Amino acid sequence: MGCCGHHFHSKPLIREAIELNTLEFLQLNPQTKTELLKFRERAPRMDLRYGVCRNLIKINNQILCPLHPKQNQGLDLRKNHCDINHLCQTAKEFQDWDSKKQESFLQFIQTKNLLAISYSVQMDNNQLLQEFKSLQ
Numbered sequence: 001m002g003c004c005g006h007h008f009h010s011k012p013l014i015r016e017a018i019e020l021n022t023l024e025f026l027q028l029n030p031q032t033k034t035e036l037l038k039f040r041e042r043a044p045r046m047d048l049r050y051g052v053c054r055n056l057i058k059i060n061n062q063i064l065c066p067l068h069p070k071q072n073q074g075l076d077l078r079k080n081h082c083d084i085n086h087l088c089q090t091a092k093e094f095q096d097w098d099s100k101k102q103e104s105f106l107q108f109i110q111t112k113n114l115l116a117i118s119y120s121v122q123m124d125n126n127q128l129l130q131e132f133k134s135l136q
Contacts, residue, residue: 008051008124014117017052018063025057025066036077040067045081053082063116090129108132 008014030036043054055065055078064070067077078084087095094102109119109128122128 007048008121011117011121013050014052014121017049017054018056018058020049021052021054022057022059024054025059030066033072033075033077036066036072040077040081055082063120088124089126090123093129105132108135 024042025039028035028039028042030039040055047054053065055067056063057066058064059066065078065082066072067082069076076084094105097105108131112119112128114122119128
């Protein structure tokens with residue numbers, strides 16, 4: 001969630017932000033690109049709710065961004081609104097590791113059995129990266 005917010009508050013407030021975002025999304029029920037852009041523009045770019053982007057929602061028990069290209073047949077509706085090039089320190093380092101170290105990190109993450117919010121916060125604040133490095 002690093003590209004979806006900064007300076008996250010407590011887990012209950014993160015959950016509340018996502019729930020409120022989801023409610024707003026469901027009330028609008030955007031079906032077209034124009035409607036999705038209307039959802040996106042309902043708040044200014046960096047008007048975060050408890051540190052969470054207002055576009056982050058939960059649908060079918062999955063936290064996602066309805067503007068992301070994976071949700072829109074490759075069309076990226078985050079452009080000119082979101083920090084789409086943001087990479088947390090963990091992602092920056094991960095992309096430079098060889099495949100063996102990457103696989104080791106992925107296995108390490110799986111052993112944690114984290115829920116989405118805990119995983120995202122710990123990735124963004126480098127907690128998982130530092131713990132993984134301490135085991136090396």
